[in-house]
Amino acid sequence: xxxxxxxxxxxxxxxxxxxxxxxxxxxxxxxxxxxxxxxxxxxxxxxxxxxxxxxxxxxxxxxxxxxxxxxxxxxxxxxxxxxxxxxxxxxxxxxxxxxxxxxxxxxxxxxxxxxxxxxxxxxxxxxxxxxxxxxxxxxxxxxxxxxxxxxxxxxxxxxxxxxxxxxxxxxxxxxxxxxxxxxxxxxxxxxxxxxxxxxxxxxxxxxxxxxxxxxxxxxxxx
Numbered sequence: 001x002x003x004x005x006x007x008x009x010x011x012x013x014x015x016x017x018x019x020x021x022x023x024x025x026x027x028x029x030x031x032x033x034x035x036x037x038x039x040x041x042x043x044x045x046x047x048x049x050x051x052x053x054x055x056x057x058x059x060x061x062x063x064x065x066x067x068x069x070x071x072x073x074x075x076x077x078x079x080x081x082x083x084x085x086x087x088x089x090x091x092x093x094x095x096x097x098x099x100x101x102x103x104x105x106x107x108x109x110x111x112x113x114x115x116x117x118x119x120x121x122x123x124x125x126x127x128x129x130x131x132x133x134x135x136x137x138x139x140x141x142x143x144x145x146x147x148x149x150x151x152x153x154x155x156x157x158x159x160x161x162x163x164x165x166x167x168x169x170x171x172x173x174x175x176x177x178x179x180x181x182x183x184x185x186x187x188x189x190x191x192x193x194x195x196x197x198x199x200x201x202x203x204x205x206x207x208x209x210x211x212x213x214x215x216x217x218x219x220x221x222x
Contacts, residue, residue, distance in 0.1 A: 005158070006092050006093070006158050006159060006207075007093045007094075007095070007155065007156050007157050007158045007159075008087065008092060008093070008094050008095070008157065008158070008159050008160075008161070008207075009094075009095045009096075009097050009152050009155060009157035009159065009160040009161070009177075010094065010095065010096050010097070010160075010161050011096075011097065011098060011099075011160075011161060011162040011163060011164070011167070011182075012096050012097075012098035012100065012117060013067070013098060013100065013163075014042060014163045014164075015077065015161060015162055015163045015182050016076065016077055016080050016096070017074045017075070017076060017077060017120070018042075018074065018075045018076070018077045018078075019042055019066050019067075019074050020040065020041045020042050021073065021075065022066045022070050022073035022074055023042050023045050023062060023066050024039075024040055024045060025073070026062055026065055026066055026070060027045050027049065027062055030058075030061070030062065030065075032045075032048075032049050032052065032058055032062060033045065033048055033049070041184075041185060043185060045062075046059055049062065057106065060104065060105060060106040061106040063104065063106075064104035064105075064106045064107035064111075065107075067100075067104065067113050067116065067117075068104060068107055068109070068111035068113055068116055069109070069111060071116045071117065071119070071120050072120065072123070074120060076124055077200060078199070078200065079199055079200025079201045079203075079204065080200045081132075082200070082201075082204055083200055083203060083204050083207075084126075084132040084134075085132065086204065086207075086208055087132075088132055088133040088134075094134060094138065095138045095139070095140065095155050095157065096121075096134070096138065096139045096140070097140045097142065097148055097151050097152055097155070097157075097160075098117070098139075098140070098141050098142070098148070099141075099142055099143075099144065099145050099147075099148045099167075100113055100114055100117060100141045100142070101113065101114075101143055102114050102141075114141040117141070118136070118139065121134075121139070140155075145166060145167055145170050146170055146171075146172060148167060148170070149167060149170035149171070149172040149173040150172045152167075152172075152173060152174065152177060153172055153173070153174040153177070157174070157177050158176075158177065158178065159177065159178040159180055159207075160173075160177050160178070160179060160180065161180045161181075161182055161203065162179075162180070162181065162182065163181070163182045163183065165179075165181050165189060165191060167179075168181075168191060168194065178193070178194055178195070179191050179193065179194035179195075180194055180195050180196075180197065180203065180206075181194065181195070181196045181197070182197060182200075182203065183196055183197070183198060184198050184199060
């Protein structure tokens with residue numbers, strides 16, 4: 001039997017949603033990478049571009065383009081659909097908490113990135129009763145990592161899933177929240193008091209296949 005007292009917080013960018021294909025195609029069109037470049041995923045593309053002249057600016061331009069005008073090309077992360085559906089079926093309280101500014105510094109068109117992300121969620125049936133059944137009131141966009149950590153604390157999340165471990169190091173991040181790192185490309189991280197998983201399938205197994213193994217206090221995790 002699942003523990004329906006969980007309050008699960010989810011990061012958005014690169015946790016629930018994948019930009020790998022969109023970033024690769026856009027980087028090619030912008031001539032930031034070459035056709036024969038071996039980089040394919042977001043992290044590899046980022047590291048490659050940052051080594052170019054004015055690499056940080058180019059990377060920010062790429063992000064602005066993909067998170068804004070090309071958001072429709074983003075895809076739900078493989079395996080996340082099953083996780084969200086199980087949460088819906090068992091009435092597990094679920095929140096999306098994202099560090100996302102309204103506007104990108106390198107976007108001259110000033111596209112509202114928060115609204116673009118919400119529209120993507122609407123189009124992908126996040127808020128439909130026949131979809132994932134989330135409430136739009138359970139989606140929060142914060143302007144800084146610190147504000148994101150405060151929001152996680154305020155919501156009383158028992159677990160928080162993120163692809164960046166920096167959020168777990170923010171001073172406001174609550175000690176009673178179990179940190180779960182989603183790390184598809186590298187499972188070698190060690191999260192103090194938390195867990196590291198390479199796929200949503202593994203996360204589903206952790207939460208739902210063996211619920212007796214779950215510990216609601218992060219201090220109990222090895």
